[in-house]
Amino acid sequence: MPDLYDVAAIGNAIVDVIAPASDAFLQAEGLEKGAMMLVDPAQAESLYSRMAGAVEASGGSAANTIAGVASLGGRGAYMGKVADDQLGQVFAHDMRAIGAFYGTAPLLGGLATARSMINVTPDGERTMCTFLGASTQLGPDDVDPALIESAKILYLEGYLFDPHEARRAFAKAAGLARASGRKIALTLSDAFVVERHRTALLEFVETQVDIVFANESELCALFETSDFDQALAALVSRPLVAAVTRSERGSVVAQAGASHVVDAFPVEKVVDTTGAGDQYAAGFLHALAQGRPLPVCGRLGSLAAAEVISHYGPRPQVSLKDLAASKGL
Amino acid sequence: MPDLYDVAAIGNAIVDVIAPASDAFLQAEGLEKGAMMLVDPAQAESLYSRMAGAVEASGGSAANTIAGVASLGGRGAYMGKVADDQLGQVFAHDMRAIGAFYGTAPLLGGLATARSMINVTPDGERTMCTFLGASTQLGPDDVDPALIESAKILYLEGYLFDPHEARRAFAKAAGLARASGRKIALTLSDAFVVERHRTALLEFVETQVDIVFANESELCALFETSDFDQALAALVSRPLVAAVTRSERGSVVAQAGASHVVDAFPVEKVVDTTGAGDQYAAGFLHALAQGRPLPVCGRLGSLAAAEVISHYGPRPQVSLKDLAASKGL
Numbered sequence: 001m002p003d004l005y006d007v008a009a010i011g012n013a014i015v016d017v018i019a020p021a022s023d024a025f026l027q028a029e030g031l032e033k034g035a036m037m038l039v040d041p042a043q044a045e046s047l048y049s050r051m052a053g054a055v056e057a058s059g060g061s062a063a064n065t066i067a068g069v070a071s072l073g074g075r076g077a078y079m080g081k082v083a084d085d086q087l088g089q090v091f092a093h094d095m096r097a098i099g100a101f102y103g104t105a106p107l108l109g110g111l112a113t114a115r116s117m118i119n120v121t122p123d124g125e126r127t128m129c130t131f132l133g134a135s136t137q138l139g140p141d142d143v144d145p146a147l148i149e150s151a152k153i154l155y156l157e158g159y160l161f162d163p164h165e166a167r168r169a170f171a172k173a174a175g176l177a178r179a180s181g182r183k184i185a186l187t188l189s190d191a192f193v194v195e196r197h198r199t200a201l202l203e204f205v206e207t208q209v210d211i212v213f214a215n216e217s218e219l220c221a222l223f224e225t226s227d228f229d230q231a232l233a234a235l236v237s238r239p240l241v242a243a244v245t246r247s248e249r250g251s252v253v254a255q256a257g258a259s260h261v262v263d264a265f266p267v268e269k270v271v272d273t274t275g276a277g278d279q280y281a282a283g284f285l286h287a288l289a290q291g292r293p294l295p296v297c298g299r300l301g302s303l304a305a306a307e308v309i310s311h312y313g314p315r316p317q318v319s320l321k322d323l324a325a326s327k328g329l
Numbered sequence: 330m331p332d333l334y335d336v337a338a339i340g341n342a343i344v345d346v347i348a349p350a351s352d353a354f355l356q357a358e359g360l361e362k363g364a365m366m367l368v369d370p371a372q373a374e375s376l377y378s379r380m381a382g383a384v385e386a387s388g389g390s391a392a393n394t395i396a397g398v399a400s401l402g403g404r405g406a407y408m409g410k411v412a413d414d415q416l417g418q419v420f421a422h423d424m425r426a427i428g429a430f431y432g433t434a435p436l437l438g439g440l441a442t443a444r445s446m447i448n449v450t451p452d453g454e455r456t457m458c459t460f461l462g463a464s465t466q467l468g469p470d471d472v473d474p475a476l477i478e479s480a481k482i483l484y485l486e487g488y489l490f491d492p493h494e495a496r497r498a499f500a501k502a503a504g505l506a507r508a509s510g511r512k513i514a515l516t517l518s519d520a521f522v523v524e525r526h527r528t529a530l531l532e533f534v535e536t537q538v539d540i541v542f543a544n545e546s547e548l549c550a551l552f553e554t555s556d557f558d559q560a561l562a563a564l565v566s567r568p569l570v571a572a573v574t575r576s577e578r579g580s581v582v583a584q585a586g587a588s589h590v591v592d593a594f595p596v597e598k599v600v601d602t603t604g605a606g607d608q609y610a611a612g613f614l615h616a617l618a619q620g621r622p623l624p625v626c627g628r629l630g631s632l633a634a635a636e637v638i639s640h641y642g643p644r645p646q647v648s649l650k651d652l653a654a655s656k657g658l
Contacts, residue, residue, distance in 0.1 A: 017419075019426075020646070053396070053423040055642060056385035067382070086415040086441070094382040097348075112415070312641070313384060317349070 001149040001180065005101070006074040006289035008151035010143065010173055011062025012135040012159050012166070013080030013104070014114040015087040018126075018274065018312055019054035021119035026127055031119065036128040036190045038162065039117075044131040047117055056087070057313040058094035059116055060135075061189060062157040064275045064314045068282025068304050070099040073321035074289060077101040077147045079169075083134035087113040098315070104142050107134040124270035124309060136163035140172045148173055149180040152289045153211070155281070158189030158218075161197040174208050185211035187281060188218035195221050211241040211288070213281050219244055232259075243284050243298060245277055245305075253284075253298040262298035265306035275314030279304035283320070287329075300329050330478040330509065334430070335403040335618035337480035339472065339502055340391025341464040341488050341495070342409030342433070343443040344416040347455075347603065347641055348383035350448035355456055360448065365457040365519045367491065368446075373460040376446055385416070386642040387423035388445055389464075390518060391486045393604045393643045397611025397633050399428040402650040403618060406430040406476045408498075412463035416442040427644070433471050436463040453599035453638060465492035469501045477502055478509040481618045482540070484610070487518030487547075490526040503537050514540035516610060517547035524550050540570040540617070542610050548573055561588075572613050572627060574606055574634075582613075582627040591627035594635035604643030608633035612649070616658075629658050 026033055029047060039047065058067075066076035078095055082088030084106040091113060095102035114135040119127045138160075148154055154177040160166040177184050186201075186209045188194050194201060202222065205212060212235060216228050223231040235242045236254040245251045250264040283300035292300075304320050311317050355362055358376065368376065387396075395405035407424055411417030413435040420442060424431035443464035448456045477483055483506040489495040506513050515538045517523050523530060531551065534541060541564065545557050552560040564571045565583040574580045579593040612629035621629075633649050640646050 048422060051422075051426060053387065053426040053644065054419075056419060058382065090383075090385060093377060093380075097380060097382040312646075315382065317641075 001146070003150065003152055004075065005077045005147065005151035007066060007069050007153045007155050007285050008077040008147045009062035009066050009155040010079045010160065010169060011060050011157040012114055012132060013063060013082045013091055014060040014116045014130065014135060015091055016057050016059035016116050016118050016274065016314055017048070017054045018057060018118045018120060018272065019052040021052060021121055023121055026119060026121065031127050031129065033121070033127050034125050035192055036130060037192070039129045039131050041131060044115065044117065044129070047129055051117060051119065055312060056090070057315065058091045059275070059314045061159060061187065061278050062155055063095060064278035065155060065282045065285070066100045067095065067098045067315045068279045068320060069286050071316045071320040072282065072286040072304070072324060074286045077151060079104050079138070079142055079144060079147065081107055081135050081138040081142060082113040083107045083111060085113055087115065088134070101147070103144065104138070107137050110134060110137060118274055120272045120274070120312070124273050126272060126274040132163060137165065138163070138169055139165040140168050143169050143173045143176070145176050148176045148182065151182060153183045153185050153285055155185045155285060157187050158193045158201060161193060161200060178208065183210045184208055185213065185285060187213040187277065188222060191217040191221040194218050198222060205238070209240060211243070213243050213277065215245045215277060241294065243301065245280050250302060251280065251298050253294045255294055260295045260298065262295060262302055265302045267306050267310050270309050272312045273309050275308045276305045278314060279308040279316065296329070300324060303327055303329060330475070332479065332481055333404065334406045334476065334480035336395060336398050336482045336484050336614050337406040337476045338391035338395050338484040339408045339489065339498060340389050340486040341443055341461060342392060342411045342420055343389040343445045343459065343464060344420055345386050345388035345445050345447050345603065345643055346377070346383045347386060347447045347449060347601065348381040350381060350450055352450055355448060355450065360456050360458065362450070362456050363454050364521055365459060366521070368458045368460050370460060373444065373446065373458070376458055380446060380448065384641060385419070386644065387420045388643045390488060390516065390607050391484055392424060393607035394484060394611045394614070395429045396424065396427045396644045397608045397649060398615050400645045400649040401611065401615040401633070401653060403615045406480060408433050408467070408471055408473060408476065410436055410464050410467040410471060411442045412436045412440060414442055416444065417463070430476070432473065433467070436466050439463060439466060447603055449601045449603070453602050455601060455603040461492060466494065467492070467498055468494040469497050472498050472502045472505070474505050477505045477511065480511060482512045482514050482614055484514045484614060486516050487522045487530060490522060490529060507537065512539040513537055514542065514614060516542040516606065517551060520546040520550040523547050527551065534567070538569060540572070542572050542606065544574045544606060570623065572630065574609050579631060580609065580627050582623045584623060589624045589627065591624060591631055594631045596635050596639050599638050601641045602638050604637040605634045607643060608637040608645065625658070629653060632656060632658060
């Protein structure tokens with residue numbers, strides 16, 4: 001198959017509901033700051049009723065990354081399930097409007113489109129409570145072989161280890177990519193996801209993955225250690241590309257034992273960290289698909305992340321392509 | 330009745346769909362920059378399919394004003410019609426979350442919740458295409474007499490002159506307010522609205538209104554002149570409070586022949602002017618309800634407007650009460 005896409009991704013298709021919150025609110029609601037927890041419809045409704053006035057914006061980790069790739073001028077394709085409802089229409093519109101391919105059939109007459117209630121504290125940190133809804137109904141039939149076979153890189157989110165059907169979709173997609181000689185990238189997504197599915201994730205990393213994205217806590221959770229250097233060494237010893245993000249301390253990118261420290265781009269004020277990891281992955285994967293050296297991949301990831309944390313919402317508000325050009329990247 | 334509310338308002342209950350756009354896009358779509366035009370469902374779908382990736386945020390002119398009053402620490406109540414759909418739930422949540430009273434029954438099984446597609450050009454100017462949907466079904470039965478009789482000021486938006494049933498609701502509300510000795514405030518809303526309903530609006534201003542909000546083009550449209558000073562003189566000669574906004578040139582507030590020029594608050598960068606007039610009205614009405622002098626009312630209006638144009642979306646993102654306190658207002 002020819003290279004029609006730079007990156008094809010599979011993920012939970014989610015609309016974000018983003019509101020300001022105090023640290024006291026998180027505490028009163030029993031929410032672990034910075035984490036993602038899954039909620040059922042009753043918990044979702046209850047939390048929503050106490051949240052502040054919000055804005056809605058299309059989200060979903062891998063979907064945000066594909067939006068970022070498109071904003072960088074890359075060719076992105078996305079697979080993920082929404083319902084045939086207003087928020088599902090919003091999600092589909094936003095994917096296509098940014099220039100990504102999105103063709104997954106919506107779920108008819110079932111669960112509502114997934115929503116993630118994101119409480120943003122004054123320090124910009126985001127804490128997420130996600131109702132997975134229709135996104136859990138993504139199954140192997142939603143995996144389009146033509147998309148995967150024609151994309152340089154298949155990008156998968158660790159969040160997909162939670163819904164059962166999605167894991168089957170995941171396995172099918174990985175098999176197709178492997179069979180077509182495509183690269184497979186994985187983000188660990190969240191430390192609690194790693195704890196819930198450590199064995200399966202490790203097995204997947206060992207046997208299938210070419211490129212791993214993680215932040216410090218996810219990486220430490222994967223290798224059951226609190227020692228970051230030890231966890232990093234464990235990852236880097238494997239024959240893969242590793243990109244480990246460290247918030248304001250930048251990132252470490254590594255391959256075949258050689259690692260590079262990449263600085264974060266300075267940001268005037270961190271408004272909302274939602275989407276930081278997703279946009280880092282977008283910049284990294286876009287540069288990687290173009291055959292750029294790893295430190296440049298990390299640098300473009302940092303730039304995309306810097307843009308997204310300077311405003312509310314998980315996707316770029318400016319053309320990342322123009323932004324990158326203005327920075328000589 | 331005791332004063333339970335500072336301001337009770339009636340308006341078109343709308344969710345905004347806000348996206349960046351170029352001037353060329355406005356031109357290609359035949360949209361008049363800065364204006365509000367009404368679209369039918371087919372036009373709405375067609376425009377939406379070409380708009381950029383968007384964020385959704387509760388809007389509606391008078392609803393934004395009530396949200397602003399609540400953010401200032403005032404007691405606000407709102408009447409407006411949404412559908413029993415996801416965007417309707419978003420609208421209701423956001424009104425209550427900011428501390429306003431909102432009790433209008435949603436429309437069941439009919440038109441969808443109103444949406445305004447707002448294209449924001451790089452200069453921050455917003456151009457709106459509104460599908461009125463369920464909001465047109467607001468009728469006299471939705472006007473709660475207890476709310477109007479217990480609010481110091483009834484606030485009405487000129488936009489309500491478009492839907493037929495809403496005008497009957499409007500008349501009922503104004504009658505109730507008048508009978509209870511309450512003040513009636515009106516915003517002219519939009520120059521095209523004024524042109525469509527000039528005679529009815531003038532008649533209403535002459536016979537019922539105590540406080541008029543307008544911008545320059547609306548005022549000139551009302552008095553069929555291109556001479557701002559002449560239009561202003563015509564308004565100020567009437568026995569009412571006038572507050573006329575002039576974008577970056579501030580506003581003019583006047584009563585009984587005496588007028589005051591109020592400067593705009595400086596804004597670092599105008600991001601999105603959506604809600605500027607609505608938040609000006611919020612600050613003005615909140616101060617007026619507290620019996621503050623007119624120039625202070627204008628000053629608080631300017632401050633609230635300055636906050637809202639510095640970010641995407643039509644409602645305050647910070648506590649206007651805290652902001653006002655920090656400015657000694």
